[in-house]
Amino acid sequence: MAEPVNYNDRVLIVGKTQSGKTELARHLFLSMNGAQRFAIDPKGLLDLGVEPVRNPLAIDWEAPITHYIPSVQDRHEYEELYDLLWGHRGPPMLVWLDEAMGPTMAGYGPRSMNLAVRQGAAMRFGHYACSQRPQNIAMQLRTEAEHIFVFVPPIHHRDLDELAREMLISTPDLTERLRALHESEGDFAFLWYCRATNEITEFAPLDLGGGALAPAELEEELELEEELEEELEEELEREGGAPVGGPGGPG
Ligand SMILES: Nc1ncnc2c1ncn2[C@@H]1O[C@H](COP(=O)(O)OP(=O)(O)OP(=O)(O)O)[C@@H](O)[C@H]1O
Numbered sequence: 001m002a003e004p005v006n007y008n009d010r011v012l013i014v015g016k017t018q019s020g021k022t023e024l025a026r027h028l029f030l031s032m033n034g035a036q037r038f039a040i041d042p043k044g045l046l047d048l049g050v051e052p053v054r055n056p057l058a059i060d061w062e063a064p065i066t067h068y069i070p071s072v073q074d075r076h077e078y079e080e081l082y083d084l085l086w087g088h089r090g091p092p093m094l095v096w097l098d099e100a101m102g103p104t105m106a107g108y109g110p111r112s113m114n115l116a117v118r119q120g121a122a123m124r125f126g127h128y129a130c131s132q133r134p135q136n137i138a139m140q141l142r143t144e145a146e147h148i149f150v151f152v153p154p155i156h157h158r159d160l161d162e163l164a165r166e167m168l169i170s171t172p173d174l175t176e177r178l179r180a181l182h183e184s185e186g187d188f189a190f191l192w193y194c195r196a197t198n199e200i201t202e203f204a205p206l207d208l209g210g211g212a213l214a215p216a217e218l219e220e221e222l223e224l225e226e227e228l229e230e231e232l233e234e235e236l237e238r239e240g241g242a243p244v245g246g247p248g249g250p251g
């Protein structure tokens, strides 16, 4: 079994636009209750249930969840922001960068982000990043990631090259796995690569209504169980008895 995602892990989530990256990142981010959480939202589109902050001076360092919308969006702003985040010595910290292309690019990442991504786990600092173009982001976000999530459908092969190298499979293999997964599970399905165990697990779309993350096979098994239960209930109804606690019981 792949190791679970921890707050102090480095996570990379990749996929085409509208493929489900943000929803998965939000699910992981919001489930890390033990850590102080800080979302950097370059697009300004997230809804995290807290009032967004747009200025480093306005950050409340006691807040359990911060939603930061960058205002200038230049290098200076991201350098300053990551200096503050990395320099902040408090409770465990999880930073989620919802779009890594822009704040970082091939060959550049804010200095403190690079440090945090390289040394963060031991310093109780986690970093989750999303991107449509893994080739055009700071290399550390790929090479240091303990967990890589790749959404269907396959993205450009030049970007998959970089990911396939990290996932220790060939680009054609990765492309084919994504294509087949898309065909069987539809939009919003994804692959999860866990570096510690070197495993790639297929996932059916996340249930946005809640519920835990379940691998594709597991979900199929659960569906099968539900079908069996329904069949049983129908049988009981035909025999005249109502299932205990079921709808239509004594009320
Ligand atoms: N598992 C899912 N089931 C149903 N709808 C989903 C699922 N995941 C995402 N969506 C919906 O699809 C749309 C795109 O999702 P999301 O914002 O997560 O994509 P994205 O990959 O982050 O896109 P972008 O690259 O534009 O930021 C949203 O409206 C979202 O609610």
Ligand SMILES: [Mg+2]
Binding pocket: 021, 022, 023, 098, 130
């Ligand atoms: Mg997004």
